[in-house]
Amino acid sequence: MKSNSHAVTTKIIQKWDQDLLFKILDNIDDVVLVLDSDTTIVYANESYANILGVPVYKVLGCRLDMIEPDALAIAVLRSGVASHGQSDYLTSVGIDTIGSAFPLLENEKIIGCVAIFKNISEVVELSRELERTKEVAGYLQEQLNHKNLPLSFKEFIGNNPHLQETLELAAKVAPTNSTVLIRGESGVGKGVLATAIHNSSKRKDKPLIKVNSAAIPETLLESELFGYDEGAFSGAKKGGKIGKFELAHGGTIFLDEIGDMSFSMQAKLLRVLQEKEVERVGGNKTIKLDIRVIAATNRDLEKMIKDGEFRSDLYYRLNIVPLHILPLRERKDDIIPLAKKFLSHFSEDCGENIILSPEVVKIMQKYEWPGNVRELQNIVEHACIVRTGRFIEARHLPAYLRPKSSLKEPEHRQLNPYDLKEAIERIERDLIAAALATSNNNRSVAIRQLGISRRTFYEKINKYNIVEQSKA
Numbered sequence: 001m002k003s004n005s006h007a008v009t010t011k012i013i014q015k016w017d018q019d020l021l022f023k024i025l026d027n028i029d030d031v032v033l034v035l036d037s038d039t040t041i042v043y044a045n046e047s048y049a050n051i052l053g054v055p056v057y058k059v060l061g062c063r064l065d066m067i068e069p070d071a072l073a074i075a076v077l078r079s080g081v082a083s084h085g086q087s088d089y090l091t092s093v094g095i096d097t098i099g100s101a102f103p104l105l106e107n108e109k110i111i112g113c114v115a116i117f118k119n120i121s122e123v124v125e126l127s128r129e130l131e132r133t134k135e136v137a138g139y140l141q142e143q144l145n146h147k148n149l150p151l152s153f154k155e156f157i158g159n160n161p162h163l164q165e166t167l168e169l170a171a172k173v174a175p176t177n178s179t180v181l182i183r184g185e186s187g188v189g190k191g192v193l194a195t196a197i198h199n200s201s202k203r204k205d206k207p208l209i210k211v212n213s214a215a216i217p218e219t220l221l222e223s224e225l226f227g228y229d230e231g232a233f234s235g236a237k238k239g240g241k242i243g244k245f246e247l248a249h250g251g252t253i254f255l256d257e258i259g260d261m262s263f264s265m266q267a268k269l270l271r272v273l274q275e276k277e278v279e280r281v282g283g284n285k286t287i288k289l290d291i292r293v294i295a296a297t298n299r300d301l302e303k304m305i306k307d308g309e310f311r312s313d314l315y316y317r318l319n320i321v322p323l324h325i326l327p328l329r330e331r332k333d334d335i336i337p338l339a340k341k342f343l344s345h346f347s348e349d350c351g352e353n354i355i356l357s358p359e360v361v362k363i364m365q366k367y368e369w370p371g372n373v374r375e376l377q378n379i380v381e382h383a384c385i386v387r388t389g390r391f392i393e394a395r396h397l398p399a400y401l402r403p404k405s406s407l408k409e410p411e412h413r414q415l416n417p418y419d420l421k422e423a424i425e426r427i428e429r430d431l432i433a434a435a436l437a438t439s440n441n442n443r444s445v446a447i448r449q450l451g452i453s454r455r456t457f458y459e460k461i462n463k464y465n466i467v468e469q470s471k472a
C-alpha cells in the first residue's frame, strides 16, 4: 500500500531528489528533527531553526541530550517505543509543543529517531488566558452572589447557598427595628452576623453593645445590664453605673449566649423588652429606651422550654426573625475561602503571600471543625506563626489535624538530617506541591515555574504521590 502511494508521487514529480525533499520539509510549519543513536541532530528543518532562533547549520551535529535532555525524542530513542500526540515543554527555549516521535530501526536495532512536533505556546497561552478569565468570572460571580447584600455583609465570608439565604434574610431585616435571634453552634459567626446587621441598619452610627450572658456571673448580670444607682448595694460605685441597655440607647444591644441566662434573669429581661424601659438596680426612675435587640445562642431553646429552663414568653419575644448559621462541616465549600481570607490578613501583616499547600487544603476539607470558623481562624494563625517559608504545610498544623503517617514517621525511622538525597527529595516534593498550589493546579504554569519538562514533572508527581486538589 505504502509503496503504491510512493509510486504515484514519483509519477507526478519527475525529479525526485533530496533537495526537493528538503524543500518540502522546510516549507511545513511543523518541526521535523532526525537524531542518530547518540542523539546527534542529523537533520532539522527550518521550523526547528525558527523555534530556536538560530540557523539550521548551527544545530546540525549538536547532541540533543546536551540541549534538551528531557526531550520526548530522547525518551523514544532510548525506549524504542513510538509516542503520538504527546505534549512536551522545551525548557531550553521555553515553549510548549505537541507532536509524535518514532524510532528508526535497522535490523531491529535503533539507529535513530524522527520527531515531528509543533509549537503550541500560543494555544497554551490562550488556555492560560481562558483560565485567568474563568478566575475573573468566578470572582465576578462571587460579587454577584453578594449583589443583594449591603456592604457590611461583605465581611461575612461564605458562598454556601444555604448561608447565602440566611444572609439575604438578614440583609432584609437589617434596616428594620425587628428583634433578631441568631442560632448556630459556637464559633460559626453569630457575632459577625450581628455586627453586619447593625452596620447596615439606620442605627449604624450609634453604639452596638455586646453582652455575653455566659461570661458574666449571675450576681453581676442584672447590674451590668440595667445599671445601678449610688448605694444600691455594698460596694456600689459612687454616682452609680450606667447599664448596657442605657449604653445601647439609639443603637443595638447584642445579647450573646441568651440560653445561658438564669430563669429569673430571663423574666427581668422580658420586662425590659416589653416595656422598652429600664430601671437601674436600687433606683426608682424609669429610663425610656430606643434599642434594637439581636440575641444569639448555641443552645436548643425549644428543648430548654420543654425542660422548663427557658421561658416560652421570652422565646416568642426574641424569635421574631430567626436566622440559622450552619456549622462549618455542613458548608465545607466555605472552608477554603475562609482560610484564604484569614491568610490574607497575615500575608498583609508580614508582607508575604502565604499559601496553603494542596495537602493542607485536603486536610482542611476533610476535617469536621467542631470549633467552626473560630477554630479554623486559630489554626491558620498558628500555622502562619510556625511556618518557615511561604507555604503552609501539614507539619505546620496542630498535631491532631496532621495525617497519621506524617506523625508516625519519626517513630519508625530516624531521619538523618545530613542525608543529601532525602533532603533533595523533600525540597523537590515541597516545591512541586507549592508550584501546583500557587498556580491553582494549572500544570502548565507549575511546570514553567519549576523549569522542568512535562515528563519530569509527571514522573515526580507519581514518585512523590502528590495529589492535586480541586481548585481552592
Ligand SMILES: Nc1ncnc2c1ncn2[C@@H]1O[C@H](COP(=O)(O)OP(=O)(O)OP(=O)(O)O)[C@@H](O)[C@H]1O
Pocket (backbone or CB within 6 Å): 155, 156, 157, 158, 184, 185, 186, 187, 188, 189, 190, 191, 192, 193, 256, 298, 338, 373, 374, 377
Ligand atoms: N463568615 C465569617 N467570615 C469571616 N470571619 C468569620 C466568619 N464567621 C466567623 N468568623 C470569625 O470567627 C470567629 C468566631 O466568630 P463569632 O465570635 O462571630 O462566632 P459565634 O458564633 O458568635 O461564637 P460564640 O457562639 O462562641 O459566641 C471570629 O473571630 C470571627 O471573626
